[in-house]
Amino acid sequence: MASLKSRLEAAKMTLDGERVRWLVGKEEVLTEGKNVFGEQLQKNRYEFIVQKAASIEYRRNLILSNLNEARTVHELHDLTDMPKKEIVEHIIALLRWRKIEQAGMKGRSPTYVSLENIQDG
Numbered sequence: 001m002a003s004l005k006s007r008l009e010a011a012k013m014t015l016d017g018e019r020v021r022w023l024v025g026k027e028e029v030l031t032e033g034k035n036v037f038g039e040q041l042q043k044n045r046y047e048f049i050v051q052k053a054a055s056i057e058y059r060r061n062l063i064l065s066n067l068n069e070a071r072t073v074h075e076l077h078d079l080t081d082m083p084k085k086e087i088v089e090h091i092i093a094l095l096r097w098r099k100i101e102q103a104g105m106k107g108r109s110p111t112y113v114s115l116e117n118i119q120d121g
Contacts, residue, residue: 002062002080010061017057023050060090070103070111 002010014020023030027050030041059082066079073091077084091112094100103113 002066006062006065006079009065010058013061013065014054014058017061019057020050020054023053059086060094063087063090064094064099064114064116067100067112067114070106070113072106072109072111074109 027046031043031046032040034040062080062082063076066076071079073084073087076082076087080087091100094112095102098115100112100114103111105111
């Protein structure tokens with residue numbers, strides 16, 4: 001299981017993140033206004049979308065908070081208890097957004113590291 005420190009860091013990163021802040025900030029516009037088709041987003045649908053987005057962002061940030069040193073998917077699985085398939089999906093997204101990079105290899109497994117740690121340190 002992930003350490004309390006990395007879970008708290010991931011939660012803070014999620015709340016500070018652009019995606020969740022944008023969704024929360026647009027609640028009134030999204031639930032009281034209408035889209036180009038004249039449809040209004042139901043409050044329960046909006047809440048589901050926010051919860052789903054926050055959950056995804058938290059899990060990605062949990063991975064990111066554990067990449068302060070180069071780690072493999074197997075190591076991330078051991079640290080977070082997340083399924084390896086899910087970790088790979090999040091790593092692909094983090095690579096695409098240039099939040100992490102491949103740092104090398106451990107045996108036959110690639111290692112990844114947070115770019116924020118490289119830039120800060």
